[in-house]
Amino acid sequence: MVETTLLVSKIKNGTVIDHITGGHALDVVKILGITGRTRGTVLIAMYVPSKQLTTKDIVKVEGRELKPEEVDKIALLAPRASINIIRNYKVINKKRVRLPDIIKGIAQCGNPACISNSNEPIQPKFYVKSQDPLMIRCHYCSYIMEKKDILEQF
Amino acid sequence: MEFQGRDIISLKDFSREEIDYILRIARTMESVAKNGSDLLAGKILATLFFEPSTRTRLSFESAMHRLGGSAIGFAEAEIASVKKGENLADTMRVVESYADIIVVRHPLEGAARLAAEFAGVPVINGGSGAEEHPTQALLDLYTIVKEKSRIDGLSIALVGDLRYGRTVHSLAYALSLFDVTLHFVSPEMLRMRREVLETITGKIEVVETNRLEDVIDGVDVLYMTRIQKERFPDAAEYAKVRGSYRIDLPLLESAREDMIVLHPLPRVDEIAFEVDKTIHARYFGQVWNGVVMRMALLGLLLGQIK
Numbered sequence: 001m002v003e004t005t006l007l008v009s010k011i012k013n014g015t016v017i018d019h020i021t022g023g024h025a026l027d028v029v030k031i032l033g034i035t036g037r038t039r040g041t042v043l044i045a046m047y048v049p050s051k052q053l054t055t056k057d058i059v060k061v062e063g064r065e066l067k068p069e070e071v072d073k074i075a076l077l078a079p080r081a082s083i084n085i086i087r088n089y090k091v092i093n094k095k096r097v098r099l100p101d102i103i104k105g106i107a108q109c110g111n112p113a114c115i116s117n118s119n120e121p122i123q124p125k126f127y128v129k130s131q132d133p134l135m136i137r138c139h140y141c142s143y144i145m146e147k148k149d150i151l152e153q154f
Numbered sequence: 155m156e157f158q159g160r161d162i163i164s165l166k167d168f169s170r171e172e173i174d175y176i177l178r179i180a181r182t183m184e185s186v187a188k189n190g191s192d193l194l195a196g197k198i199l200a201t202l203f204f205e206p207s208t209r210t211r212l213s214f215e216s217a218m219h220r221l222g223g224s225a226i227g228f229a230e231a232e233i234a235s236v237k238k239g240e241n242l243a244d245t246m247r248v249v250e251s252y253a254d255i256i257v258v259r260h261p262l263e264g265a266a267r268l269a270a271e272f273a274g275v276p277v278i279n280g281g282s283g284a285e286e287h288p289t290q291a292l293l294d295l296y297t298i299v300k301e302k303s304r305i306d307g308l309s310i311a312l313v314g315d316l317r318y319g320r321t322v323h324s325l326a327y328a329l330s331l332f333d334v335t336l337h338f339v340s341p342e343m344l345r346m347r348r349e350v351l352e353t354i355t356g357k358i359e360v361v362e363t364n365r366l367e368d369v370i371d372g373v374d375v376l377y378m379t380r381i382q383k384e385r386f387p388d389a390a391e392y393a394k395v396r397g398s399y400r401i402d403l404p405l406l407e408s409a410r411e412d413m414i415v416l417h418p419l420p421r422v423d424e425i426a427f428e429v430d431k432t433i434h435a436r437y438f439g440q441v442w443n444g445v446v447m448r449m450a451l452l453g454l455l456l457g458q459i460k
Contacts (some may be wrong), residue, residue, distance in 0.1 A: 113283050115262040120241050122268060129352075140264025141285055142166075142349045 008045045014062040016084040016091075017074060021132075022047050024078050025057035031073045031154050032061065040064065053080065072106050075099040076150055079131045099131050107136070107150050111143035158457030161270040161277045165288045165324045166353060170331040173295065179450040179459055180296045180443075187220050187446050193458050194223035200253035201227030202245065203280065204260045209419060209441065210280050210290070214257050217448035221458075226252065246272040255456055258282075276455040284318040284385050290418050291324035293447040297440045298375055301414050305329070310375040311337040313366060313399055314424060316346040318385035321418045323350050325377065330354035337369045338362045341395045344381070366399050371408045376401070376434075378417045378424050402426040406434060416440060 020028055025044050034042055041062035050056035057078075065085055066074075074081055075097035085093040105123040109116045116124045116138065125139035134147040155175050165173075186193075199218040201211050207229060215225040242258075242265060249256055250273045258269045259280035266279030266286075281287045298305055310329060312322045316338055327350065329336060336354075338346045341364055354360065363369065370376070378401060386392040400423060401415060417425060417437040429435055453459035 109264075111263060113261075113263045115242065115260070115264040115268045115282075118241070118262060120243050120268060122243070122271075137349065138264065140267050141282075142164075142353075143263070144349050144352060 008043045008058060008060060010089055011041065011043065011060045011062045011086055012089055013087050014040075014060065014064050015066050016086060017059045017061075017066075017078075018056070018082045018084060019050070019053060019096075020057040020059065020074075020078040020081045022050075022053065022055035022057055025059050027077050027151055027154070028057070028059050028074055028081075031077070032059075032064075032066070032070060034061070069106060071097055072100075072103070073154065076103070076107070076134060076136075077147060079134070099128055101128055102126070102139075103128060103136060107145070108153055109138045109141060109143055110145045110149045110152075111138065111141050114138060114141040114143060116140045157454035157459075159276055160455055161266075161279075162288050162451060162455070163266045163270055163277070163279045163282075164286050165291055165327040168328070168331075173292070173328060173331060176292060176447075176450060176454065177296055177299055179454060180292075180447045181300075183446045183449040183453075187217075187442075187449055190220055190222070192222035193453060194218065194221040194456060197223040197255070197456055197458075198253045199223060199225045199227075199452065200249050200256045201225060201229070201280070202249060202256060202258045203227065203229040204242075204258075204265075205281065207259055207280070209444070210259065210287075211257075213441070213444045214278075214280070214448050214452075217445050217452055220445070221449055221452060223452070227257075242269055243272040246277075250274045255452060278451065278455070281320055284320050286324045286327075287320040287418075288324045288328075289448060289451060290321045290444070291328050292451070293440060293444040294321070294325055294377065294416060294418070295328055296447050297416060297436060297443045298414075300443065301436060302374060306333040308332075308374040309335045309337070309372055310377065311339055311366075311369045311373045312346075312377045312379070313339040314379035315344045315381045315385070315395075316340040316379075317344040318382055319379045322377070322379055323347065326350050326354055330357040333358070335359045335361065337373060339366050339369060339399070340364060341398045343391065343395055344398075366401075366405070367408075370405060371410070374410070374413060376409070376413060376415045378415060378421070378437075380417075380420065380422050380424060397423060400424055400426065401429055403428050403432070406432060409434065 043060040045058040047055045103126045126136040129135045257278045257280040263283040263285035266282045270277040414436045415434045
């Protein structure tokens, strides 16, 4: 995409998160724990024209390759995002995020009366009822959460 | 149909065929309950009630004794392991060695599902916070079948606290498997929970209203619930909705002659005492049906009834 190249320069080593749903780049940045006071180059492009999504956001993080749990969190908020690992300016691995049917451990149930929020030896577990718009249901109490409920936690 | 070793956590987990089968078995327990049996001799039921209870615990214990089994348990979480800080998972892993089947009542939602994951013996949900109370709903279905000889084709109103009322959640899940029209009558603040509506929408006709007068003349079954003070996070919110609905003789004048009134009990003031003597009142009959239904469930889960 010509526009992308013009807007955001290349990174040498790190991760490019592409095809983020338009307007969600700052949520992805938040998930990655980037506060603005952390060292390292971070490039953010928002509402870039996209053939697939009409508009998309892009986040490029220099010097960092994402952990699997970070990729899973991104999948919750941007189910069509792709993760590109960059080494020496070249894409050495490119894959789309995948939201599994069952999510374990990466979000808490939003129902304060749910047993999964108390001191029990379990991980919160959710069933994905819909990817876009996101809707997940708690395995324990059946409470339904949407994207905004999950964003509040990250 | 195989029930041995299963848990009863939510009526979402059951099919129409399974519920029909349970209702048929309950019918066969009527005479057994009167005459007594040794079907479950040597079997032990544990009742773990982390929340106060009168009816449910006594009902389960009565059902177990009528089948020749015995019952152990507690009903005061204050004096039990909770006081010492033990979690539910550990309690279940201990109690499974004491009993062949466990009934759990707990103030938190999802507690019964967690309990079942940690116990090696069947677990029955005796009430999980404001979430579900499946055995109450099963005995309600049994009462309807006994009184009306069918469930399909009926128009049923669930009235009162549909947000925090665990019984109506279980009942709505179960009734969505039948060909019924459901009227949800509640104050705006206590509307039926989203997770229940999401599950049953599209399966049956659902009508929501806040006016009991609009449905009283058209329904076959009126299921009243208490607005539960103890579930409200805030006393001011409770004050706004308490006493929203009350069934009395003037209201019943417009009801069908064969309309029946059910209530999971305890009632406070939502059904006037004068209604008890009318042809509509069935709520005390539900109590016996509860024993019969729980006998059926204990027998099925323990594999002694096929």
